[in-house]
Amino acid sequence: MRSTNLDAAIATGAPPQARSLPGTAAAILVPLAAFGALAGLLQVHEQWETGLLVLAFLAALVLLDRSRAGRSLAEACRTQSGIASTSAVLAALALLWTFREDHYSLLMVATVALYAVAGVGLNIQMAFGGIANFAAAAFFSIGAYTAAVLAGHTGLPHLLVLAAGGVVSALIGVVMLLPVLRTRGHYVALVTIAFGVLLRTLLEVNDTFGGPQGMKIPGFAPFGSDFGDVATIAGFDVSFYLPYALAAAALFALAFLAGRMLERSWVGIAMDAVRTDEIAASAFGLSPARWKATAFLTGNVLIGVAGALYGMMNGFVNPNGAGFGESLIMLSIIVLGGLGNFWGAIVAGAVIIILPEKLQSIQEYRLLIFAVVVIAILRFRPGGILPRPLRTLGRQQGGAS
Template sequence: MPGNGLPKRAAAVAIPALAFAGLAWLLGAEREWEIVTILVGFLAVLVVLDRTQPGRAVAAACRAERSVANATAVIATLVVLWTFREEHFALLMVATVALSATACVGLNIQMAFGGIANFAAAAFFTLGAYTAAVLTGHTALPHLLVLAAGGAVTSVLGLVLLLPVLRTRGHYVALVTIAFGLLLRNLLEVNDTFGGPQGMKIPAFAPFGFDFGTITSIAGIEVSFYLPYALAAAALFGMAFLAARCLELSWIGIAIDAVRTDPIAASTFGLSPARWKATAFLIGNAMIGVAGALYGMMNGFVNPNGAGFGESLTLISIVVLGGLGNLWGTVAASAVVLALPEKLQPIQEYRLLIFAAVVIAILRFRPGGLLPRPLRVLGSRDGVEA
């Protein structure tokens, strides 16, 4: 009803705007008391949204008005980027968070939708960057196609991993993916064709001839050369978000969910568990590879260290902390996992202690993650519980 619609839309605008305002404050914070205040405020908001009736009503309003909340997030992103248009470090962190969140959208499709525990996500992320290094260094392929090739290569090579993955279950799947990541890293380290342990240089991203590494002004206004990368990373996340959301609400998403929930029951209805798990794995790898390709071109180099087990654990921690299956949760968790430790640099002695305490507190009092995935209810308007 109109009387109920306006408050819901107001809540759907207020919550994303407040979240991005907090992110902007975190990016610009330099004093210890500011960082501590942001952390306390962040945890307090989580408690209010989770433990109080008004807070739960606001969260429900955001779910009910997804389009309004998403539009507000897009506008807030542009405002944050323009606010920090001359700040190299802040824009680098925004781009890193956006690209990590994009990779974690793909990892969510694999883990939350398909039920495949992929502990080699960083290996595929690095493969995307190596693909960009080889293609930009030895071919004249347009850079937009290079990004697509990064996703295609990681998907094709993911088929090698799929063979043992589809024939194992439970924690054995995790062991297989861990072994693949270690094997890939060792292969890259001893292969001189790919630069060995030193890695390879990658030219700057240059779509349609616009070299991002040389852009220093827009319409006569000085900007950081990281601004185009931050915009491209945000756009890439938006496309991954839209694709994953459409997948989730389609019959394909329903089939993948059914296979994950009960493979035996799904097979009795004609759904092939192997086929749909493979579909989720390949789509997720494509997103991870594209994000890795752009990340490599932004940094200008890639080396085997990025394919390490620790880096894969970081991506998995983002997915779990953000809430399995919740796409916006990857953004919030990426900011906590990637940006927060950097902002705690001034207090080196307590940096890791504070960061670990925040993560433990979130998982203790909100075990479903920062933004838990709503329960799917078939037949409802958007396919999930309102």
């Protein structure tokens, strides 16, 4: 009987313990614990409480890395990703409802979710396509400026405005593709940095887009219902940021599903092959230019859509949002979270965006503490908080050209 269970586990591609009842329980409890930690971070106000949470977070990472129990938990979440994802969705909804009247907490959660959407796009570009995009904030701002123009000066439905933010970001990205595809390595990074600097300068001197002051953006109003006017849901008083947080969470869920489907398809395999070795991929009939362009444009669509919703939530956009510093924050999120792991963008986004906000009262040491946390994670866990698991092709079929 025992050998039969072992054979069944091997046939499904998962270790026996990952398919057991304890493995299922782990896949349910780990996301709940993660969102519980996020709720704790949103609630704390004292510096020592924030410090304890940071230490607990680092201890949990060490446990996942160094202990057998931690590795079993991680393996259970990987092999039962559907259960883990369902648990994460329910935990996220519970978190949003718990903070339904808290403007600040909901704003932070929505910001993390939208930066995570941009992180999915950056992961497609960097982890799949191998393109180092140091101008992510520029395309994020392009989506916001597109929303400002279309929502403020046309009658286009706001759902189409979000889509237009992604399309315009991708189309402008085509301009940058020409030099990107003709360069390699760190020269690609230099091209993207130069593009970001150029775009910010153009926005600052262009009065059509508001110059240095930027532009106002109407609030998001799908189907004629303005999110800014929402005060109650089902008889409960809620913050007007709750609809934005729900929309941001839904957008991340869609981006996550799209990214996961792409990763598991023959398109994702082709991108991985080109990123790993362009010469070998070319020898097997794959076009590096085609798949790099696909990764870059797909990533820009997601980044632009996230930027459009972010601009509508904040009500304005200015050239500062397209700066190099903002791009580094987005890059830090995907590197810290784990290149190629979409859940890592949520975890790292919470660390990078919310943690500094909780350390406002010690301005002199805030960046120092943040830098120490990042260095410690990258030193002892170089793959990031949630490293991307190795791809296995034994059960995947398909082709690319």
